[in-house]
Amino acid sequence: MKTFAIATLGCKVNQYDGDDVRRQLKGYGEVDFSDRADLYIVNTCGVTAEAEAKARQLLRRAKRNNPGAFLVLTGCFRPEDRDQLRSLGVDLFVPNAQKARRAELLDDEHAREGADETLGSTKRTRVFIKVQDGCDQHCSYCAIPSFRGALSSRPLDEVVEEVRALGAAGVPEVVLTGIHLGKYGVDLDEPADLAGLVAALLQKTTVPRFRLSSLEPQEVTGDLIELMASERRLAPHLHLPLQSGNDRILAQMNRPYDSAGFKATVSRIDQAVPGIGLTTDVMVGFPGETEAEFVETLTLLESGGLSRLHVFKFSARPGTPAATMPGAVSEAVKSARASRARELGQILLRDYCAGFVDRIVETVPEPPRDGAQTGLTGEYLRVKFNQALAPIGRICQVRVEKSEDGFLLGRVQDG
Numbered sequence: 001m002k003t004f005a006i007a008t009l010g011c012k013v014n015q016y017d018g019d020d021v022r023r024q025l026k027g028y029g030e031v032d033f034s035d036r037a038d039l040y041i042v043n044t045c046g047v048t049a050e051a052e053a054k055a056r057q058l059l060r061r062a063k064r065n066n067p068g069a070f071l072v073l074t075g076c077f078r079p080e081d082r083d084q085l086r087s088l089g090v091d092l093f094v095p096n097a098q099k100a101r102r103a104e105l106l107d108d109e110h111a112r113e114g115a116d117e118t119l120g121s122t123k124r125t126r127v128f129i130k131v132q133d134g135c136d137q138h139c140s141y142c143a144i145p146s147f148r149g150a151l152s153s154r155p156l157d158e159v160v161e162e163v164r165a166l167g168a169a170g171v172p173e174v175v176l177t178g179i180h181l182g183k184y185g186v187d188l189d190e191p192a193d194l195a196g197l198v199a200a201l202l203q204k205t206t207v208p209r210f211r212l213s214s215l216e217p218q219e220v221t222g223d224l225i226e227l228m229a230s231e232r233r234l235a236p237h238l239h240l241p242l243q244s245g246n247d248r249i250l251a252q253m254n255r256p257y258d259s260a261g262f263k264a265t266v267s268r269i270d271q272a273v274p275g276i277g278l279t280t281d282v283m284v285g286f287p288g289e290t291e292a293e294f295v296e297t298l299t300l301l302e303s304g305g306l307s308r309l310h311v312f313k314f315s316a317r318p319g320t321p322a323a324t325m326p327g328a329v330s331e332a333v334k335s336a337r338a339s340r341a342r343e344l345g346q347i348l349l350r351d352y353c354a355g356f357v358d359r360i361v362e363t364v365p366e367p368p369r370d371g372a373q374t375g376l377t378g379e380y381l382r383v384k385f386n387q388a389l390a391p392i393g394r395i396c397q398v399r400v401e402k403s404e405d406g407f408l409l410g411r412v413q414d415g
């Protein structure tokens with residue numbers, strides 16, 4: 001059997017797309033990207049310069065592993081980079097706009113026989129379901145709208161059917177993803193929104209746990225908060241990207257909320273769902289960001305309610321408004337600010353974890369890695385536990401005995 005290897009960079013939507021590629025590849029066996037394969041696929045991300053550099057590294061590695069392999073680049077990449085990428089050995093480009101034809105395009109080069117459905121995402125303890133694509137927000141630093149195109153939601157019934165099958169197959173957790181998830185349904189003929197979709201999934205499927213991926217802060221509706229407060233199967237976790245705590249920078253970023261609005265949203269959710277895990281993204285070193293404006297961001301992050309930070313340094317994406325804004329912040333200052341924000345993130349996470357000691361959490365045990373077994377709690381904390389009693393892929397309860405370095409440690413409860 002011929003072999004393929006795939007590496008996916010970037011967001012959860014890309015991970016879903018990566019799984020989709022796996023499902024489409026018939027008659028190939030999957031191997032690790034570090035092994036020799038006949039076909040390598042890099043499913044890339046154009047959000048940061050780091051991700052682009054990583055994609056180039058992966059392409060070089062693939063060529064080293066097997067100089068005769070066929071190399072495919074898919075995902076978010078700039079058409080104008082093709083010549084350079086071709087020089088790294090890329091044989092076939094499949095941009096997002098053509099992904100519906102991905103199998104057909106791959107088939108042009110590789111005749112396939114048989115089917116290997118075992119390579120689909122049901123091998124996972126968490127399955128990402130993409131319910132929406134595209135974004136119309138046009139944040140000034142982001143190139144995604146030009147890669148992903150207009151808003152496009154999957155019909156509610158189609159999502160329910162897919163998730164119903166996953167529930168019947170015993171998948172313990174489904175994560176609903178989208179490029180602009182909070183806009184789910186606005187483009188559909190039948191009126192639908194995210195809260196309605198979640199309610200339908202809870203009612204019509206048996207999946208034990210649902211989780212929402214990133215949501216724009218201004219799109220957390222009262223209906224959604226109510227569902228989170230009342231439905232045990234909906235994980236008490238939301239990821240709300242803040243980016244900056246300074247209103248001038250938020251306006252420059254074209255983010256449609258201000259710092260007071262973000263704080264109000266966090267406190268509204270926190271009151272309705274006490275103890276919820278609220279994670280966020282922070283971008284440091286946006287053009288023109290002063291020390292005082294950065295400190296305002298830190299102050300907002302310290303003001304409470306957040307459990308974990310993902311910190312990014314601004315990197316100019318060609319073709320975006322922010323790429324040509326004046327006031328570039330030096331790399332040294334960006335790195336120093338990122339370190340300060342990450343230190344604060346560690347403190348927030350440590351304090352949040354400490355609140356779980358002596359409590360019982362629910363988790364889905366994952367296959368052991370490096371001799372340790374872990375799982376994610378509903379609040380998006382990683383918990384390590386004694387191996388023997390934990391059934392992989394089934395929700396179980398763990399008594400937390402201590403917290404350490406942003407992890408929980410505990411024992412699986414019998415029964």
Ligand code: SF4
Nearest residue numbers: 135137138139142144
């Ligand atoms: S909301 Fe902003 S950051 Fe997110 S995909 Fe859309 S444009 Fe990019």
